[in-house]
Amino acid sequence: MLEIKDLVVNVGEKTILKNFNLTIEDNAIHCLMGPNGVGKSTICKTILKDPNYSIISGTITYNGEDITNLKTNEIANKGIMLIMQNPITIEGVTNAEMLRTALSEKTKEHIDIFKFNKELENICNKIDLPKSFIHRNINEGMSGGERKKNELLHLWMLKPNLVLIDEIDSGLDIDALKIVAKSLKEYQETYQASILIITHNPHILDILKPNYIHILKDQHIIQTGHEELLSDILTSGFNNLNKANSVGESDFNE
């Protein structure tokens, strides 16, 4: 379980998030929505301690442990993974190399290359990614959509318990969108993982069926609800939300 309490986050001198509270229980799918530039990506990157974002006050705990001051790789190895809005290129470093290094770092065990390759190939089949991607440099020369699928390859290999997914739909065509959303759902069910997904895409949400929908505005979560909140947003936008539909934080903390 991830618990964020009274978080204040700055970029430089500017406060982006304030009084930010969010709890994500095990085996649940949460969706975070909100207008552009409100701080959705910020919260994801802050959880993983992107050096551009500073935590001014508040705490982040994961499975009862305070992770507010841990390093990025330590948090990742506790089982939290971030799929970024814009996955970057790492020239000269292949997926396989990175994953092998990451897995041996995490497990502190020798990696059986044969099994490792077999698993990579199986995942490629599952997410409809050509096997050649295994030995391609990370995101180099990949289209926007391919980059997102490439991240799914990392997801299935690294097996985090909590996945933060930032706008995975951008760059995906209709078919790819379905494959990606189904794969995320399958992942979640297989490992009983938790997901925090940032998206405004109803097709993805149709497949994922989030347990909670949160609205981020004015630096914190102003409203939490279920499916019905989604239809409100889709019809009225973020400025005219019907407050009657919301449930309080405490409703789902229990």
Added chain:
Amino acid sequence: MILMNNILVNEEHLTINNNIVWLDIFVDKLTITIEGKVIINELTTQDHPLDLTINLTKNSYLIYNRFNNFTSSEKIIINGNENSQVSFNYSFLATTKKDILLNYDQNNNSGNCEINVYALAKDNASLTIAATGHILKSTNDNEYLENIRITSLNNEKHTIYPNLLIDTHNVTASHNATIASVDEEELFYLSTKGLSKPLATKLISQGFLLSIFDENYQTKIKSILDKEV
């Protein structure tokens, strides 16, 4: 198909004609003449200074891949020719002071030259890389591209002198010179996958040095790199 022609170079002159060769250079001064289509993969084993001249003949085509972790300084001169094409890819790992002088001279028409030099500086490395493309007067339709990058893992001073000496209007020339430390965004990305900073730095640095080569040459030098970075 890969022909594995290993050549131990003990003489000062060498002519290579339509071939893929692996060169281990033992001499300090060497002139190579290129005829036809040639790929040179250099895997010199001994650390020594090098004064290398590459003469391209008319219509010749060369890919030269070179990687090392040597301390010695080097001077490399490439002489273009009519309709010659060369791609000179050099990456190195430096731990001490090192000077590199690289010249491309072209006094004919329709030549194409691309120079990539990627250097990783660590420990006590202080690098000076001077690369000069000289396209002579009254030549036409030449292309010259120079891309020099230093990734620095230390706080020493590094200098790149990119020079374009262009005496003609009918030429396409460009250069790019960058000196930077390991990219913070790349470090963050890899740490989100669970890699510690030293491991992420290692992968990024290795990848940087490998990125200018084809897969075949990459595989060869990976084993050397694994020990060194």
